[in-house]
Amino acid sequence: MPDNRTNNNHSLSKSLYVKGLQCHKSLWLHKNKPELKDKVSVTQQATFSTGTDVGILAQQLFPGGVLVPFEELSYEDQISMTEEAIASGKRTIYEATFRFDGIFMKADILHRGKRGWELYEVKSSTGVKDVYMDDLAIQYYVITGSGLKLNRSSLVHINNKYVRNGEIDVNELFAVADLTTDIMSMQKDVAANLKAMKKMLAGKMPDIDIGPHCSDPYECAFSGHCWQHIPKHSVFDFADIGKPDPFPLYQQGIILMKDVSREELGWRQKLQLDAMKMKKVIVEEEKVKTFLDDLWYPLCFLDFETTYMTPVPLFEGTSPNKQVPFQYSLHVVDKQGKKPRHFEFLAEPGKDPRKDFLNSLLENLPADGCIVAWNQNFEISRLKELGAQFPRKQKKIAALIEHFRDLMTPFKKKDIYHRDFDGSYSIKAVLPALIPDLSYKGMPVSNGEEASIAWLSLWGETDKRKVQETRQQLLDYCCLDTLAMVKILEVMRNLTTTRA
Structure with missing residues (x-):
């Protein structure tokens, strides 16, 4: 069937929202210049696949749910299927789909508990991270904005103390962290963040230079593009204990290793600098x-x-x-x-x-x-x-x-x-x-x-x-x-x- 999903430049997903929090320029490039992305490595692809597999396994925590597929249905059909599942009294929905305020998102697990609907985001890591809370916060914003009241918002992650004994016991493998209070307190920030992102996307590419944000919390998909002006033997190539923080040097216009004052370097970095001028091996x-x-x-x-x-x-x-x-x-x-x-x-x-x-x-x-x-x-x-x-x-x-x-x-x-x-x-x-x-x-x-x-x-x-x-x-x-x-x-x- 033809795919009638929207290509609106201002529409976002939960993953794009998180990218926007990390860097507005990265979000703009995702929406306008996706061809500039770095090639996905074998390891990155394996990480994505592992996350998908863990998400499917976590569905066993709430068995018997209905799945809202992504590939087979248009956005509108996914939303309609979710609405029908909720209206018909389904207790558990996998990949429930919502759209609100220009955000299209799918929830890993939506479960109707004794006190109302509960949202569960599944991660393959072994603990709670700030970026996961941002992920949950945007989901809460979209779901409640769509008219569905949420009683609980939780993160499902791997229990690193689990030891396999026979078949996998999902109730022991996974740990559930209730983050409802934190997620609710983040809602004003979510609205402000979205407003800023939409304003940014309506204009030209933001002028944002490289910085620590390029790899925090995730390695940016546009690192190759944004870092292409950095030459070999730059201040970013200093290694080991005692190396200077490269970004303050870069911001001062000091790009090359050889232009850094030796007083700012440890003995390992001085050796690294000296070796650049030599064509032979240095041996003690x-x-x-x-x-x-x-x-x-x-x-x-x-x-x-x-x-x-x-x-x-x-x-x-x-x-x-x-x-x-x-x-x-x-x-x-x-x-x-x-x-x-x-x-x-x-x-x-x-x-x-x-x-x-x-x-x-x-x-x-x-x-x-x-x-x-x-x-x-x-x-x-x-x-x-x-x-x-x-x-x-x-x-x-x-x-x-x-x-x-x-x-x-x-x-x-x-x-x-x-x-x-x-x-x-x-x-x-x-x-x-x-x-x-x-x-x-x-x-x-x-x-x-x-x-x-x-x-x-x-x-x-x-x-x-x-x-x-x-x-x-x-x-x-x-x-x-x-x-x-x-x-x-x-x-x-x-x-x-x-x-x-």
Whole structure:
């Protein structure tokens, strides 16, 4: 059927209202220049999908409701269906639809309780945030303005203390925060905010410069457009402890790092500034040698991939957003000069991977090896969690933990620094700077979040070709994580021996 939804430039939704609170310019661009938006990343899309899934699951808190669909109906039909559901005595409506004062909105859950209608907004986070209250406030404004009295306005969020025991218990998984009093007190502000937004939308694009609001409370979809005038090596590129607040500098007209007074910088930022003028690696040789002297053979370069952003626990005994290891890569160098042996594990999707993961790791990891990781606390934390789950393996795990050495440490301490690190000590920054032939750039899976998304995407996937392709992408990515450490360690040794 043809879509007769309104394209009125002044019409808003609850999400656009929240965007307008963050930045009028962003709202104006959304309405007038949507083609300037940044491309939605894989991680952002996964966040949206997770939010949708959590919202659907929360409907089980009030089972038996009627759904007002979005895609199949025009705006007018959605509103009519909502009105009919209310008039016919339905107790629960999912995605109830209203329009008032130029705002079109859909409520996650509208429930008729003992004392009247109750509004529930569902979020996949684990607590109440100010921006969620703004979201509820505009909904209250539109619903009550449409003539429906609300007795209660609440936020439904994830209970981070929930532990899965069997099937998901939605009454335990979700927590409900009654925010009625706060939401009612915000109504005058809502009306004033809307008036200001409508006035702004009737004119030209507001002249609003970049600022902290560009990423608070959300990363703006127009950051690429609004920040395009900021050059490389700007004051926004200072990193680490002691860095100056870039916005006051920017507002004073100080854009480039080199124009900042050294008196305003910590020693890390001075190093970052000095490195910009040099084409070589800066090395604290004695400190790096001390680190290298603490390593022994066999060297075991280890990296884990874990689930990420899973507010609904996937496995027995896990809590919301628990990082469950499903993949590892291991490069073992038995002696200096010997070619590394590679071991890897990637769990089958759809089942708890922890037992098979641990058994495979213990089988392939030399008991007497020096285990080299990048940010070792991550791997150690996962191993401790596995030890708690499998008590019989705790002794072996505890012995392995004693053998960990963190390859990130010399880079975090700035004992080795290169201008192309840009102040970072992430392996994603260090690798291409030291070894230009190796990089994560262009890989279909190029970071841990994407690895989790890719693995979870295989759950229920029936296309064998897609499964094989995605598995190979995961194996390639995790393999590079440990190969990168092998190569970086080689560079570190060369830097200290050639200068001796």
